[in-house]
Amino acid sequence: MAEKEEQTKPLSTTTTRSYQINGEHDHAISIDLKKHHHNPKYLKCCGYISALILILAFTILMLIFTVFRVKEPVLNINSGKINGLDRASKNTIRLDTNLTVVADVSIENPNVVAFKFGNTTTTLYYGGVVVGNGRNPAGVAEAGKTVRTNMTIDVMTEKILGVRRLTSDLSYGALGMRSYTSISGGVKILKIIKKNVVVKVNCSMTFNITSQAIQDQICMQHMSF
Structure with missing residues (x-):
């Protein structure tokens, strides 16, 4: 209770x-x-x-x-020559000949931010056969600037000697070749957004045996993200 x-x-x-x-x-x-x-x-x-x-x-x-829209970097081969062609005759190239392509290359960056790129790789073709490879070191093209570098490609003489049309090209005084160059890099927008860019360039050119210079060069470029 x-x-x-x-x-x-x-x-x-x-x-x-x-x-x-x-x-x-x-x-x-x-x-x-x-x-x-x-x-x-x-x-x-x-x-x-x-x-x-x-x-x-x-x-x-x-x-x-608009302003920060990623624009395509432009790769230009300003001039170049193939060293060692002076030892070539109208009939053939000696097997022990050291052939080297040296080209003055420029990378133009039209963006308002810097374009940082890695190693540049270039493959050289003659008669549909890979006859040379080259690599260039990484670098930076500042905003609105153009950076220039020398591209060196070591040519494999034995590969060139295996191309059937070599004799006729030597008698004509010119070697028609193609090159493929790939540049991978990126731009950082407002230091926050990073865009990866891959620039691929296909070129056709003629190496004059007498002057050893590049002539009649035509290039097509493509960019992907």
Whole structure:
């Protein structure tokens, strides 16, 4: 019977007062927040911040698709020669002849950010056969700048001697060849977004045996991301 009376005993005055105070405090905070949210200055401030964020996001997107749009780096073979052709006769090239192609190459970067590229690889073809390979070291073409380098390709004489049309080309005084060059690199937009770029260049050219120079050069370039 005593336990039942204890269970039904009302809360003390102190406890009730504490609940009332807490309730009044929470109610006051709720009213204050409602007033704050309905305050015109607060709403206007939130509107300004939201508009600023939208404008900033739109501006960044516009810059990425216009000013910072990735443009194709251009590779040009300005001049070149094939060393060792002076030892060639109208009939053949000696097997012990060291043939080396040396070309003055420029990489033009039209972007507003730097273009960093890795090793440049070049393959030389004659009569549909791979007759030479070359590699150039990595480098950087600064924004709107052109970097120049010498590309060296070691030619395999035994491969050239195996091409049937060699005799007729020597009598004509010119060797028609093709080259394939690949450059892999990238640009970093606003130091956040990085775009990887691969530039592939196919060229056809003629090496004049008398002058040892490159002439009648035609190149086609393709870029991929």
